[in-house]
Amino acid sequence: MPTIQDELGRRSLLYSLLMPVMNQFVPGLDKGKGMYFLFVKSEARTPGGLLARPVLTSYYKSPHFVERPHDPYTVYTSPNEAILCPDSYQSMYAQLLCGLAQREEVLRVGAVFASGFIRAIRFLEKHWRALCRDLLTGAADPDTVTDPSVRSAVAGVLRGPDPELAALVETECGRGSWQGIITRLWPNTKYIDVIVTGTMAQYIPTLDYYSGGLPLACTMYASSECYFGLNLEPMCKPSEVSYTLIPTMAYFEFLPVHRSSGCAADNPDPSDLVGLVDVKLGQEYELVLTTYAGLYRYRVGDVLRVAGFKNNAPRFNFVCRKNVALSIDSDKTDEVELHRAVEKAVGHLEPFGATLVEYTSHADTSTIPGHYVLYWELRTGPTPVPPSVFEDCCLAVEESLNSVYRQGRAVDKSIGPLELRVVEEGTFDKLMDYALSRGASINQYKAPRCVKFEPMVELLNSRVRCNFFSPKCPKWVPGHKQWSTTKSA
Structure with a gap:
């Protein structure tokens, strides 16, 4: 999407309106800090030589963010060096470590998308023991955080060993349940600031579980093309x-x-x-x-x-x-793109005489990270299809999807391996029967290319014969079509 220099200034002005609005509903936010998980992504050049990068990367790397004046309402636990680290693993680790070190000062937590915030909590689930060791020693593990500028910035936040904090984090994370972990580790948190409208609404139950029911604030509406506006009642219910x-x-x-x-x-x-x-x-x-x-x-x-x-x-x-069928994180896959990917993948079945009768898809967010699921009903041929061929089909679909999806899979790890579930013959007839029983017209019915309605998902899952996962990440080369940026609604 084209942009110009003064557009960053215009977007910065919109950011400056967020906290004055929020302060009307949650006073005292200038007395603490925000723990926000913010990241940059790869840059590239267009065929004409122009710099191309995601809109948020442009903002975080601009003087508007890096050289922003002190404002008590926008103090973050993450140092700029951690946010601007191009290695997403080091960046996440450093930001969590700094957030834990300042746990008493944290009044609000968040990320751009709900999926990104949940990914941070899942990262904590996997690496809390290492984080506790670093809190105990008072320094980031040099084998984990190798960037010198990030290590130096983290050291400035930690300010020496803290065995008491390390023991507290170990106790809370070592419990059997992670329900309410956010308020257990960051007890003064007043709300979670994430986008939970549109496709992100699927993450609301998971956020409620981890937070113990903290309010979910959707503060602004924006996209790559333009920043649009504000939610003037940010503490309302997500549905409102x-x-x-x-x-x-x-x-x-x-x-x-x-x-x-x-x-x-x-x-x-x-x-x-x-x-x-x-x-x-x-x-x-x-x-x-x-x-x-x-x-x-x-x-x-x-x-x-x-x-x-x-x-x-x-x-x-x-x-x-409009027309989006699947989305897990910042990826957007429409029906046309999905259909082309499936068409390419089923070519692997031809040597075995198998053909695709019907298919649909589902964005499964019960796993962290979430992943795409394809349901295929097949007409089998004379030769059984080996499991490795179905895995090749999974990878072929992923290789055919857009650059943003592939970057999420291969680099950011924000999307899990694509799953193929082969269902019994007649499954899509059952799906049609169910739709007709709910009032659909038999003359107008067509199999949905994406299912979200839980009873339909349950029906499909009840008839799965076998399932397969993509055996490896799809190829993603920095700069390859990265100038086709995605939207953030």
Whole structure:
């Protein structure tokens, strides 16, 4: 997405509004710190030679973040050196170590996405013993944190051995249950600041488990193309989150979504567009942008619903991402991309005479990290298909997915290995029967390419004959198509 220098300044101004809004609901946030898990990702060059990197990496590496003036409302436990470390493992380890060392000062915790915060807690589950040893010695293990600047920054936070803190962390993490671990380790935490709208809503039960039911605050609405607005009631329930757009961030227009089809017109007439002052309560719209950086009437792909008004400014619920079938972290896989990947993978079955009858998918977040699941119903041939061939199918699907997915799998480890579940013959007939029993039209029914409704997932899982996982990470080369950045809704 194109950007210009003053866009970072505009986005920084939006960040500066977050804490004044939050302070109206949670006073005293200037008396402590925020433990936020923030990371940078790889940079690349476009074919034309322009620097390309994810939008948050641009912000974290800019003077707006690195040289930000002291503000008691935006003091973080993580030193800049840990945030800017390109090695995600070292960065995560250092940020957790610093967060534990300042546990009494932490008033709020978070990450950009709910998935990222849960990944940090899962990292703690795996490495708490090593972290306790470092708290005991007062220094980061040199074999774990090898970056000299990060080691130096962490040493400045730890300030020597702390056997009492090490023993406390060991006691809490050594218990059988991790329920409420956040408030047990960071007892003064008032809320979790993460995005839990859209596909991130699937992580709410896990966050509730780890936090003991702390409030979940969705503070802002943004994407790679543009930062949009704020949640003026950030302590509301996740299901009630609404955003007020800031009209100076871009020129906003809205394309009405048709009630019958649930989507906007593919080739709309410009006269169909509605201005920010003309949206109607309860109506759903697809967001359209004209930005300072050069996007003109760009269809973001987000579907919003008018939830109400703040004075005369409309507030919007985020409804969904148009055409997105699967998402675990910052990845977005639509039905077309998934179908192409499946088509390529089933070629491995041809030598055995097996064919694909039907398929669907599911984003399984019961594991940490979450992973994609494919359900395949096959018509078998004369020769049994070896397990290794099904594993090759898994890898072929992953190799065919977009660069953001592959980076999440191969580098960030934010997505687990893709799983293929082969179901019994007739399973998709059963799935159709279930849909028809709930009122679907037999004339209009088609197998869903992604299932989220729990009874449907349970039906599919009850008929699984065998399952297979991708045997290794897909290839990901820094710079290869990285200029096709992804969205953050």
